[in-house]
Amino acid sequence: MKFNNRNVFVSSKAKLGRNVRIGDNSVVYDNVEIGDNSIICDQCVIGEPLASYYKEMDYTNPSTVIGSDALIRSHSVIYAGCTIGGSFSSGHHITIRENTVIGNHCSVGTLCDIQGNVKIGNYCRLHSSVHISQTCSIGDFVFLYPFSVMTNDPCPPSREVKGGYIGSYTQVGVHVVILPGLQVGQNCLIGANSVVSKNVPEFSLVMGDPMRVVMDIRKYVVMGKGRPYPWMNRFDRGMPWEGIGYEKWMRQRNDLQ
Amino acid sequence: MKFNNRNVFVSSKAKLGRNVRIGDNSVVYDNVEIGDNSIICDQCVIGEPLASYYKEMDYTNPSTVIGSDALIRSHSVIYAGCTIGGSFSSGHHITIRENTVIGNHCSVGTLCDIQGNVKIGNYCRLHSSVHISQTCSIGDFVFLYPFSVMTNDPCPPSREVKGGYIGSYTQVGVHVVILPGLQVGQNCLIGANSVVSKNVPEFSLVMGDPMRVVMDIRKYVVMGKGRPYPWMNRFDRGMPWEGIGYEKWMRQRNDLQ
Amino acid sequence: MKFNNRNVFVSSKAKLGRNVRIGDNSVVYDNVEIGDNSIICDQCVIGEPLASYYKEMDYTNPSTVIGSDALIRSHSVIYAGCTIGGSFSSGHHITIRENTVIGNHCSVGTLCDIQGNVKIGNYCRLHSSVHISQTCSIGDFVFLYPFSVMTNDPCPPSREVKGGYIGSYTQVGVHVVILPGLQVGQNCLIGANSVVSKNVPEFSLVMGDPMRVVMDIRKYVVMGKGRPYPWMNRFDRGMPWEGIGYEKWMRQRNDLQ
Numbered sequence: 001m002k003f004n005n006r007n008v009f010v011s012s013k014a015k016l017g018r019n020v021r022i023g024d025n026s027v028v029y030d031n032v033e034i035g036d037n038s039i040i041c042d043q044c045v046i047g048e049p050l051a052s053y054y055k056e057m058d059y060t061n062p063s064t065v066i067g068s069d070a071l072i073r074s075h076s077v078i079y080a081g082c083t084i085g086g087s088f089s090s091g092h093h094i095t096i097r098e099n100t101v102i103g104n105h106c107s108v109g110t111l112c113d114i115q116g117n118v119k120i121g122n123y124c125r126l127h128s129s130v131h132i133s134q135t136c137s138i139g140d141f142v143f144l145y146p147f148s149v150m151t152n153d154p155c156p157p158s159r160e161v162k163g164g165y166i167g168s169y170t171q172v173g174v175h176v177v178i179l180p181g182l183q184v185g186q187n188c189l190i191g192a193n194s195v196v197s198k199n200v201p202e203f204s205l206v207m208g209d210p211m212r213v214v215m216d217i218r219k220y221v222v223m224g225k226g227r228p229y230p231w232m233n234r235f236d237r238g239m240p241w242e243g244i245g246y247e248k249w250m251r252q253r254n255d256l257q
Numbered sequence: 258m259k260f261n262n263r264n265v266f267v268s269s270k271a272k273l274g275r276n277v278r279i280g281d282n283s284v285v286y287d288n289v290e291i292g293d294n295s296i297i298c299d300q301c302v303i304g305e306p307l308a309s310y311y312k313e314m315d316y317t318n319p320s321t322v323i324g325s326d327a328l329i330r331s332h333s334v335i336y337a338g339c340t341i342g343g344s345f346s347s348g349h350h351i352t353i354r355e356n357t358v359i360g361n362h363c364s365v366g367t368l369c370d371i372q373g374n375v376k377i378g379n380y381c382r383l384h385s386s387v388h389i390s391q392t393c394s395i396g397d398f399v400f401l402y403p404f405s406v407m408t409n410d411p412c413p414p415s416r417e418v419k420g421g422y423i424g425s426y427t428q429v430g431v432h433v434v435i436l437p438g439l440q441v442g443q444n445c446l447i448g449a450n451s452v453v454s455k456n457v458p459e460f461s462l463v464m465g466d467p468m469r470v471v472m473d474i475r476k477y478v479v480m481g482k483g484r485p486y487p488w489m490n491r492f493d494r495g496m497p498w499e500g501i502g503y504e505k506w507m508r509q510r511n512d513l514q
Numbered sequence: 515m516k517f518n519n520r521n522v523f524v525s526s527k528a529k530l531g532r533n534v535r536i537g538d539n540s541v542v543y544d545n546v547e548i549g550d551n552s553i554i555c556d557q558c559v560i561g562e563p564l565a566s567y568y569k570e571m572d573y574t575n576p577s578t579v580i581g582s583d584a585l586i587r588s589h590s591v592i593y594a595g596c597t598i599g600g601s602f603s604s605g606h607h608i609t610i611r612e613n614t615v616i617g618n619h620c621s622v623g624t625l626c627d628i629q630g631n632v633k634i635g636n637y638c639r640l641h642s643s644v645h646i647s648q649t650c651s652i653g654d655f656v657f658l659y660p661f662s663v664m665t666n667d668p669c670p671p672s673r674e675v676k677g678g679y680i681g682s683y684t685q686v687g688v689h690v691v692i693l694p695g696l697q698v699g700q701n702c703l704i705g706a707n708s709v710v711s712k713n714v715p716e717f718s719l720v721m722g723d724p725m726r727v728v729m730d731i732r733k734y735v736v737m738g739k740g741r742p743y744p745w746m747n748r749f750d751r752g753m754p755w756e757g758i759g760y761e762k763w764m765r766q767r768n769d770l771q
Contacts, residue, residue, distance in 0.1 A: 092609045095349045113385045128627045131403045146645045155485050157492045228669050235671045352606045370642045388660045412742050414749045434706050
């Protein structure tokens with residue numbers, strides 16, 4: 001059956017690349033640009049207008065860009081003003097609000113909720129039900145697990161918006177809370193259910209509420225696995241060093257620079 | 258493009274006020290009344306029938322009332338039997354089950370799940386992914402943050418349904434659990450990841466699992482911010498005292514009474 | 515109004531039983547079989563194709579079976595390859611991924627997210643926002659409460675997938691985390707916000723992070739309720755012993771064997 005354009009609405013002001021397919025009952029609003037070979041599944045809304053759309057006669061929908069080779073699963077909502085790189089994939093029922101910028105090769109799992117003005121690097125993976133509040137930012141190769149949350153209001157309620165930052169390669173466990181405005185260094189592992197309440201130096205293993213830096217992650221020994229962190233030498237699925245190894249990839253990269 | 262009535266279904270037994278607009282693929286069931294200037298975005302279901310709809314030949318959909326100036330975002334579900342005041346706004350993918358009563362000027366964020374028979378006052382804000390179980394109730398000017406949950410079964414599983422209560426002006430942090438049947442007083446601040454396991458007196462700062470009342474919130478000093486609680490003197494966006502200040506608004510209110 | 519086939523799409527390769535009704539804007543893909551008297555509400559996707567659907571010319575959608583008397587609420591997604599028993603009911607916005615097998619008389623609440631290759635027994639109830647990761651399995655009569663999560667990666671990120679197991683009759687409280695590959699015995703009660711970090715013997719009351727087995731649940735006394743666990747003698751709504759009592763039902767069952 002594949003895609004058969006049943007009740008699909010694409011604005012005449014949207015630009016679809018070659019071989020883009022749009023699922024049943026999906027809506028693509030003005031000024032959305034979708035790269036070649038991308039797939040939008042059923043019941044999605046792409047280029048969701050901002051609130052002023054409903055009030056201002058002369059509203060123009062901000063430009064939305066989705067790169068090539070995307071796979072966006074059903075019931076997802078991506079706001080106008082977002083820019084998403086190539087090879088993006090999503091789960092179902094995701095929401096990405098306005099002016100969010102996401103790099104290449106990222107995935108955003110089912111029920112994720114990315115508030116506006118968020119910046120996410122390349123090769124990041126948000127598993128299901130991750131909540132990122134406004135103005136937070138995330139490096140490259142960062143993974144967040146279900147029910148983890150980055151907050152941004154240090155003294156709620158307030159008009160302050162202080163999103164934090166997560167450094168590249170860091171892993172954020174299930175049910176982790178990152179309090180507003182904090183910096184988590186590169187290559188950390190934040191254990192399940194921790195509350196990050198101060199800045200975290202790179203290579204930290206963090207646990208607990210209140211959090212403690214338990215040890216340098218490079219010294220962390222797991223029975224039968226040796227020292228599994230940093231993880232890049234033992235995991236490569238979907239990473240740019242897949243098949244060649246992280247060290248070799250880094251050398252090639254450095255040689256090119 | 259605005260709203261163009263593409264595949265919108267509105268029951269002939271629904272009443273829409275002046276200038277109500279309904280988004281693509283949305284469904285409005287019997288006996289729904291929507292106030293003037295309200296907006297229902299795409300893929301919503303308003304007046305969702307109760308389970309007996311599917312079994313009883315003579316089912317009548319209970320009356321659903323949504324006030325004027327609502328903005329209900331896409332993929333949201335509001336059950337038959339709910340009463341929602343004016344100036345309501347919602348995020349995406351929300352669910353509000355039957356017989357819930359919500360006051361004026363409230364907002365319910367993306368992925369919130371409000372079970373049936375809940376009562377929420379005026380000017381409350383539920384951020385994303387808040388879960389409120391049946392028969393809980395909430396005062397005015399209460400804010401709840403992501404992944405917070407009010408429970409109602411003291412001895413699961415059971416037939417007991419003991420929803421708790423949150424007093425006016427209280428702030429409930431991310432990942433907070435409120436155990437069944439508890440009363441949280443006015444003007445409290447419940448810190449991130451706390452488990453509320455007993456009644457909380459007004460003006461408490463609560464933290465931890467098991468919870469402790471750390472201090473009177475009026476004595477809580479935040480570096481560079483002095484004593485930020487109660488918060489009404491320093492935050493007014495969207496509040497009825499916006500522009501005039503809480504004290505003056507209270508005096509005016511008292512004078513009127 | 516009931517169901518009136520407004521913009522419903524059912525593949526010609528799907529098989530619907532007698533008196534099956536499909537809500538507005540729902541999509542039923544190839545090789546889905548739905549039992550008699552089942553109801554799919556609005557905006558659902560049943561038999562959601564796997565990712566290879568979009569890449570392979572000769573893709574065949576795996577068989578999806580939903581038993582009789584199901585009630586699947588709006589905006590839900592059930593993947594191709596799932597097998598779901600009779601009398602299933604769901605909330606809204608659920609996702610059940612491929613090759614999941616669910617027994618009879620189960621319910622899966624609003625916003626639940628069941629990743630692929632999960633096995634769930636009979637008479638289980640997942641309340642709202644429960645996340646079950648791949649290869650986890652669950653016995654019979656198990657209840658999980660909001661924001662509880664079963665994880666499966668012992669050393670993230672990795673290629674290991676070690677889903678855990680929850681024994682029959684066990685109750686898993688709100689915000690509980692079950693770490694990868696663990697076995698939780700029958701008849702346990704896992705208290706709100708606990709992190710299960712080792713195997714749990716049957717009849718345990720578990721609390722805290724790090725978890726402790728507090729006592730044998732059979733000795734647990736609740737003021738005014740005596741010893742409420744195991745719970746089967748005091749709760750029967752929707753259970754097979756409803757009206758006759760657990761002991762009698764067990765005797766009848768044993769007599770039959």
